[in-house]
Amino acid sequence: MRTRIFLYLFIFTALIALYLYVSGSKQLAASGEKVQDLQLQLEKAQDSLRTTELKVFDLQYFALENNDDALTYYDHLSLKDPSRYVADKLLETNERKGDNPLIPYEGMESDFKINKIKVLNHRWIVADFSDGKYWGELFIRYELKDDLSVDFTMVEHLLYTRSN
Template identity: 40%
Template sequence: MNAKKAKESYDGKIENLMATIAEKDKEIETKNLERDSLIDRVLELTYFSLESDEEAINYFEEQGYDAEKLELTISDQIIAQNKAGADNPIVPYAGMEGNMAINKVRLLNHKWIIADFTDGVYWGQLFIIYDVRKDGVVDFEVAQSFLYPRSQ
């Protein structure tokens, strides 16, 4: 009789443990799916970026530049033109509620940049063509810009 009760007790514990294992397996599977989904999302978001464009990286390396360092340098050059009391000269709009300043810069490849700017109330985006000359100087040309209308 004791053996039968002990077996039933062990069987119950085994069932509980099996249910716990199945639950944990589902959690792991869900987390793996979420991770894979996040990885896919990151790959999608970085598709148009210098860091994921092998041809653009090779272009700079053939000119003797480290693409990662150059990307930081170019971003810094654009943002460094934000000055207290003055609009960033790259932005083709005068600040209406403050000075126009560039907030975010993304190099898409070895020739194109997108940037976001604001004066604190109004904001917009720029499409910039850039060129790194042989002497290392970077030339910028705003090809397109857009200022969003102020929402009421």
């Protein structure tokens, strides 16, 4: 009788060991698949990040902040961010009553004001303007003088027509 108890105990122990082995190998395989999936997702994310970085570099190409040659024109001035300074000066032209004087159109819904500004280099700006319903773009030449005054000259303009 004692041998049968040991035999049943041995068989029971072997079944538990077999169950643990099969269960463990399945868990190991599942975790290996998860690791591979996560590695693929990481590679895709890294590729997407590289693509996004390249797009950002392309967008920043025409920007005063990234143009060392253009920034050398402002070395003698005590400006931390010449691009922001020029943009602020351009936005000050919006403070006048009525349409912005650089915009050659009369506002139809309200006054035309400059909204967005992109300082391209030490001489040129692209700006967006709107009256709330109609909008357009300006190409502006500017000159930042030694006394920190800025002269703006509208070079080209475009008003988008509304198509319904």
